[in-house]
Amino acid sequence: MPPLEDIPEEGVITFPEGVPGLTSSTRFVIMRPEDMDPILVLQNVEDENVSLPLIPVHAVIRDYSLKLSGRDREVLGLSSGAEQSRLLCLAVLILPGARRPAACNLFAPLVINPATLLAKQVAQLSSDYPSLHSLGGE
């Protein structure tokens, strides 16, 4: 499949370990459709059918605390002294379905380092954030 025309080549984000459960392709871009704010869409560059809606974790939990292991920092290309506060931390959104209301995954947010454009889905093993945090509604 040819690359999607409306995805700019610049700003391609690489998930060196992939996004678990999805394609083996590691290259994605972040789309910010104006009328969907604050929701973003992670779009795979090679397969247009692979796209995940995301929400910044701080739009859901104001004081969300992200914990990274040494291995996580390595994958993200974060040097030892570098500040974590520059990282983007986005939760995968699960749209409301037949079985449950809309929810987001606060247990394993997608973390993107804008400086290196490297990213990883980081499980928060030592926190109590749920993998299905209900957003209420229908």
Added chain:
Amino acid sequence: MLVFRRNKGESFRVGEEIEVRILDTGKGYVKVGVIAPNDVSIRRTEIEALNREAVVPDWRGPAGRARLEALARRFHKE
């Protein structure tokens, strides 16, 4: 699938380098410990399932857009 029984505190090995220990059991759950080399990634499979469930292949189409815009509006009310 290989099926066998372990008691609390017992362990088993997968290959040469990975050891799985049953630390505790409770009502409807077991607590496991995994000893593995640093380059072995251990992932919870429900995260994979959730990612697959979250995919919205038609987010550019009218139906997909409508669903995402409706959800986005909830964040503006707060």
